Amino acid sequence: MYIRDKISEQIKEITAKALDKAVASGAFAVETMPDLFLEIPREKEHGEYSTNIAMQLPKQTKKPPRFIAETLVANIETEGSCIDSVEIAGPGFINFKLKKSWHYPVLEEIAAMKKDYGRSQKHAGKTFNLEFISANPTGPMHMGNARGGAIGDILASIADWTGYEVTREFYINDAGNQIVKFGDSLDARYRQLLGEDVPFPEDGYQGEDITEHMKNFIAEHGDVHQAMESAERKELLIDYALNKNLDQIKSDLAAYGIHYDVWFSEQSLYDSGAIEDTIVRLKKGGYTYEKDGALWFKSTEFGSEKDDVLVRANGIPTYFMGDIAYHANKYITRGFDRCINVWGADHHGHVARLAGALTALGIDAADNFDVVIMQLVRLLRNGEVTRMSKRKGKAIALTDLIDEVGVDATRFFFNLRSPDSHFDFDLDLAMEQSSDNPVFYVQYAHARICSIIRQMTEELDAAAPLELTRLTEKEEFNLIEVLSLFPDEILAAEDRLDPSKITRYTIDLASAFHSFYNACHVRVEDKVLMKARVALIEATQQVIENALGILGISAPERM
Structure with a gap:
């Protein structure tokens, strides 16, 4: 227990005794003792601690806050304590000024604890899963991933300092429509590079990385796969390019100071039967129904404005269904006590319906599931928005940003504001000494x-x-x-x-x-x-x- 904790406990105990004495003297009656909260006043002249206990009691005591505060102060005994004086401010705030001697044990604590000063055991024995970034593995890391990475990695570190056993996790979106599109893009570029006159998918991935992957693949394997059946070749190309992308993502994140404990594959949920198992759980609970050939989740029973599709009419599970199964894996299969996700602002509407689905599975989502919604950042140079990308395409690469301002400034600046705040990243200031x-x-x-x-x-x-x-x-x-x-x-x-x-x-x-x-x-x-x-x-x-x-x-x- 740190010195401030000891002081807080002492002030609460002294105030509680004063309240008991006031009630015993007949000054007023209190049926239910409220929780006593202490705050650190913004203005130093108001002391080191303050409580609004007198403002919590008028309804019970039928007395004004100022009278209650005066009565409590009159009954406070400070002899032998760290309290130097007690004063009343405003409508009834009770301010505590401490003896100067309380400062010195702080330095003794730091000297004794050194690198552990600040740590606590508040959550000792509990497990904490923090999933962040989880970028689409079909392309390179970009600036949005950079902010999410800094936020998530630091939150994980903070959780560790409060006693949690922390797992940093990256959710690999290696299933679903984006992977199909990825495979179509790779296959078309592969065939074009080998001289075939084939169209490129209209909604395909146009980035240079697709072309580079296929040039490298041809350099390694030649044209031996050109005659292969299309579906089989696409699967091969996806496996090749995804592994290359994941290697690059891991390398970029390591340079950013981020190392994950778990790289969790979305495809593994399908391969293991976890998707189907979760569907069965929801059906047994009575939280699903069929309509227009699709399977729906009763999201409206958990506060949502509309129900959501779990399995499309074509039999393919939705992204929402995969997310439910993934979180069921974290809570039920792996047994994490608490799970946190760091998501972009475009996922805001997904939070409530996922929490509802977890509740339907018997998971205490209200207390043990949280989502940190991260707002966008603008890069500024000379006071104007800049793109700064060295590569063709729409996204600013994470590596470009690190090369420009360094890892320390990047991580620090991304956390100058709370995650839910928009802010401007001033490149000139970040590099200024x-x-x-x-x-x-x-x-x-x-x-x-x-x-x-x-x-x-x-x-x-x-x-x-x-x-x-x-x-x-x-x-x-x-x-x-x-x-x-x-x-x-x-x-x-x-x-x-x-x-x-x-x-x-x-x-x-x-x-x-x-x-x-x-x-x-x-x-x-x-x-x-x-x-x-x-x-x-x-x-x-x-x-x-x-x-x-x-x-x-x-x-x-x-x-």
Whole structure:
């Protein structure tokens, strides 16, 4: 339990006792004790913690919030606690100001835990599956995949820090209409390259990668497959090109710092009979019906405006049916406690109907199934939207973006805003080496601390005592307070499925450090004070490193 957790528990216990005393004295009656929530006030003059408990009780007590707050404060006993004073603000907020001594154990915690500072066991023993990117394997990775990759990978890291056993998963869409179209495109290009006068499918994949695949295939195998039966040849070409694409996807993602635990094939759901098994489960539950030769799911029973087709009249399952079977595999077959998907905004309407289908299968979708909807990003150069693609086609390749601004800036910038926010990715700013560039600003703070520690190693007096109580300046206390928030920021990011909270935290921490550094000299004649300040910046360096590690971003020691 971190120092802030201990303080929170102490304040709640003291407030609960004050409430009991107030009720016992006859000041007012309370039949049901409400949950007591603590918040950190935005304005520092309001103290370190605040509660709105007095605003929760008027209906029960028949008393105004201000009276309740005054009564509680009169009954609060702070002797022997970390509380310095208790004040009432506004209509009845109760604010708690702490003794300055609470700051010092924070540095002791960081020094003791080092790389584990910020970790918790909140979800220990639970399994967590995070499926993200899952790009169509018929082509190269593009910028939309880049944002989804950064969001998903960091969410997985955050979940790991909260105690979950995490599985990163890529769902390979290697079945369905897009694969049929892929095979038709490959086959047509293959035959054209061998001199046949055949038309290219109107809705086929026109990318250069299709042509390159078939040139390479012919270079490896010649024309020996030209006389093969068309369906058999298409299957062969699909297998060849998909494996090449997946190898490239894995390589691109590795360069982006993403490594998956599981690559799950959609086709395996058909091969294993999982699709049919799931259909049987839904039928037995009474959640399907037949109409116009198709099999339908009763989505309207779960809040949707219309029912959805599971199996078309031609006997081919829909994408929706495959998705149900896939999630049934995750929850029922593999037994994950919680599953998260990162999807593009165009999938928003799919969320509710899938949650309904999972509920129909007996899965607690309300608590254990979440979808992070990711909005689009625009790339800007010189204040104008840019395409930046080195390849022909409509999509900006992931590798182009990484080559342009680097992995660190790419991952950091994609998480400057919450996933559900549209935002502009400023290429010029991402490459700028100045304090205006947020990733440079954070990394520079880390490098500056490392430089100070290197320079001062020989100056530190090993015999001097470590007296953290010598840290008394407001900038020192402010920096410690920001350091103390790190464990809670991780929990909040996991709870809200918002990795941008960690990104913004690193900026706040770097800002607090720079404010401290500009106001307080680390190298001073007072050896005891100097040792205390070195301990403070060492703790800051460790927390910056831990936070950047969660983000999958390097923490350079020199810049």
